[in-house]
Amino acid sequence: MRNPLPVLARALGRRPWLMKLASAIVWADHRLYQVSRGRVSLVGIAGLPSLRLTTLGRRSGLPRDTNLLYFPRGSDYVVTGSNWGRERDPAWTFNLRAHPEATVLVRGREVAVKARELKGPERDAMWRALLAFWPGYEMERAEAGRELPIFVLSPGDPPTGEQP
Known part of the structure; x- marks a missing residue:
C-alpha cells in the first residue's frame, strides 16, 4: 500500500490557512531536525523530500540554516524561495546569491x-515541473505577488572553510 501522506500534504499545501501556521511549522520542523540530526522533518513525515540548507550569511559570513522542501532532479536538489507567500524573498536566497557554495543535509x-x-x-x-510536484507554490506566488x-x-567539491 502506498503512503497516503504525500497526497494529503499536497492537498493541505493549497489551503491559504496553512500559510498562517508557517511560524509554528518552521519552529517544529527545526526542532525535529535538530533532535534527529537531520533524519526526520515534518515534510519528511508527510512523505515529501526535505533538506536542511546551510548558507553563509551575506553580511555576517556566519552559517545560516533553513529546512526546505526540495524537488529531486537527478543528483540535484531544486529549491524554491516561496517564503510561505510573503512579499519578500527568504533570507537564504540572498545568501545563495552572495555565496553560492553551501551544504545540504x-x-x-x-x-x-x-x-x-x-x-x-x-x-x-522548471516552474511548470515544480507546480506538478507541489501545486501549493502557485497559491504562494499569488499571495506574495512576486x-x-x-x-x-x-x-x-566540499567547501574549504575559507570565505570569499
Whole structure:
C-alpha cells in the first residue's frame, strides 16, 4: 500500500490557512531536525523530500540554516524561495546569491553543493515541473505577488572553510 501522506500534504499545501501556521511549522520542523540530526522533518513525515540548507550569511559570513522542501532532479536538489507567500524573498536566497557554495543535509548525510539561480526559459520550464510536484507554490506566488526564485543545488567539491 502506498503512503497516503504525500497526497494529503499536497492537498493541505493549497489551503491559504496553512500559510498562517508557517511560524509554528518552521519552529517544529527545526526542532525535529535538530533532535534527529537531520533524519526526520515534518515534510519528511508527510512523505515529501526535505533538506536542511546551510548558507553563509551575506553580511555576517556566519552559517545560516533553513529546512526546505526540495524537488529531486537527478543528483540535484531544486529549491524554491516561496517564503510561505510573503512579499519578500527568504533570507537564504540572498545568501545563495552572495555565496553560492553551501551544504545540504539530506537524510542525515551532508553534501556540499553549488547554487545556480534559474532565469528565463529554463526557469519557466522548471516552474511548470515544480507546480506538478507541489501545486501549493502557485497559491504562494499569488499571495506574495512576486516571481518565486528557483535554485538548482548541484553536488560539488566540499567547501574549504575559507570565505570569499
